[in-house]
Amino acid sequence: MTLQFPQMPEQITKSESRILDYISNNPDEFLLSSIGAVGKKLDVSGTTISRFVRRLGCEDYKDLKRLVADQNLSEGPAVKMMKTLRTDREFTVENWILRQQMYLQKTLEGLNPDDFVEAVSAILKAHRVFIHAKSASSSLGQLLMFRLRRIGIEALLLPSGGSEVLEGLSQAREGDLVVMFSFSKVSQEGKMILGYQKEAGYRTLAFCSRAFVPENEQADIQLFVYRGEAKEYHSMTAPAAVVDALVVAVSERMGEQSVQRLSSLHNLKKNYAPDR
Numbered sequence: 001m002t003l004q005f006p007q008m009p010e011q012i013t014k015s016e017s018r019i020l021d022y023i024s025n026n027p028d029e030f031l032l033s034s035i036g037a038v039g040k041k042l043d044v045s046g047t048t049i050s051r052f053v054r055r056l057g058c059e060d061y062k063d064l065k066r067l068v069a070d071q072n073l074s075e076g077p078a079v080k081m082m083k084t085l086r087t088d089r090e091f092t093v094e095n096w097i098l099r100q101q102m103y104l105q106k107t108l109e110g111l112n113p114d115d116f117v118e119a120v121s122a123i124l125k126a127h128r129v130f131i132h133a134k135s136a137s138s139s140l141g142q143l144l145m146f147r148l149r150r151i152g153i154e155a156l157l158l159p160s161g162g163s164e165v166l167e168g169l170s171q172a173r174e175g176d177l178v179v180m181f182s183f184s185k186v187s188q189e190g191k192m193i194l195g196y197q198k199e200a201g202y203r204t205l206a207f208c209s210r211a212f213v214p215e216n217e218q219a220d221i222q223l224f225v226y227r228g229e230a231k232e233y234h235s236m237t238a239p240a241a242v243v244d245a246l247v248v249a250v251s252e253r254m255g256e257q258s259v260q261r262l263s264s265l266h267n268l269k270k271n272y273a274p275d276r
Contacts, residue, residue: 002229003071006057014211015044016052017110021211025184027068035061042212100237106226107238110211116242119205119221120249126177126203129153130168132193134160137181140207140239144179147247151254165189166196174201183209183227183234186217194219207239 003024012020022042023030030038039046050061058064123129129148133141141157148155158168158178169192172178178197182190190206194217197204206219209227225242227234 002232003068005067007055009055012052012055014110015042015048016055018042018211019044019049019052023064023068025210025212026214031065031069041214100235103226103228103235103238104241107224107242110224110226111242112224115221115223116246116249119223119246120253122177122203122205122221123148123153123246123250124253127154127175128172128177129155130158130172130176130178130202131155132158132160132165132178132180132189134181134187134189136234136236137183137207137239140181140236140243141179143240144243144247147244148250151247151251153250161189165192169193169196169200172196172200172202176200176202177205178202179205179207180219181207181239182217182219183207183225183239190217207242209234 003020009016019038019042022038033041035046035049039049053061053064056064058067131141131145133139133144138160145155145157156168156171159165169178178193180190180193186194193204203221204219205221205223207223207225209225211224213222223242223246225238227236227238
């Protein structure tokens, strides 16, 4: 949910971003939690939370809880689209592209470079890369699979939903990597992937748009991407950019091997592909 506060600071720290993200995505849990419990969960001090509460224009922690309780209402995709269109008053492609630049900047600010490097290494070390993507993220899964295969990495798409996911997942084992797109929440299929991981021994990599992810929903590696506020139309610009960045970084690490693979593929197409 997107919360409205008496005032919103122009700039917030990473700790404050985690606090805000936690409250927005876990309002019910927040309303039942003490300031000490929230601080422990987010690894921030009670002083930091109290200071941020006042920066938001609330008198104290209890005042913030009352504000969140008053606004704790769910909204559907139609409302998100309406809010997105109203933000720019009159939609223009220029305004939209400028907004995507902002999304990319927020992604850059929230993405941990060490996590990105670890993700590149995990792909390079993996025997096979299994990819789970459903609904709007299915295009990203296809893109990642296509790019990885072109540079010689065995990548497979898992079925998108239901028990069929388990049929594909049963092939994954130690030494493999399972990539999942779990932006605002972990789907039931995502929970299957994380749950079966302990038994199968594969590693997991998740694309997420939450600054705070509960421990039981965390993959081994988390890559943050910003897609817009909770009540807005969610863009795929930043996730697609990070997918491409991953592949380019993997290709660079592969060096000559990647170049040879692409050259071989080019020659195959040149010699055997039907004329167009």
